[in-house]
Amino acid sequence: LSKDSWQQLLEQAQAKRLSFYQQPRVRFPGTSIEHHTFFLEDPSGNLLEFKHYLHESAIFGERECREVGDSSTHPAGS
Structure with a gap:
């Protein structure tokens, strides 16, 4: 998603009080x-x-970074 599209989706989800x-x-x-x-999280x-x-290269082309998921250097919520 473009940054604007992402932001618009976020604002719509917040306005509709969807479950994050x-x-x-x-x-x-x-x-x-x-x-x-x-x-x-959907109802199911x-x-x-x-x-x-x-x-954009991070979507499919990035090969240098092997990190997946959260770690102590990138804790959830930061």
């Missing part, structure tokens, strides 16, 4: 895989992630 599994945040700041993300318990990458 994980609040909006920036992950891996200052790296080639920096992105904005939030998770919604499925998680839906919406994200915007700062660098």
Whole structure:
């Protein structure tokens, strides 16, 4: 998603008081895989992630960064 589309989805979800599994945040700041993300939980318990990458290459082309998930240097909620 573009940053504007991501922000618009976030604002719509907040306005409709949808159930957030994980609040909006920036992950891996200052790296080639920096992105904005939030998770919604649907009525069946499925998680839906919406994200915007700062660098398009991170979507499919980034090979240098092998980090997956959260770690102590990038704690949840930061």
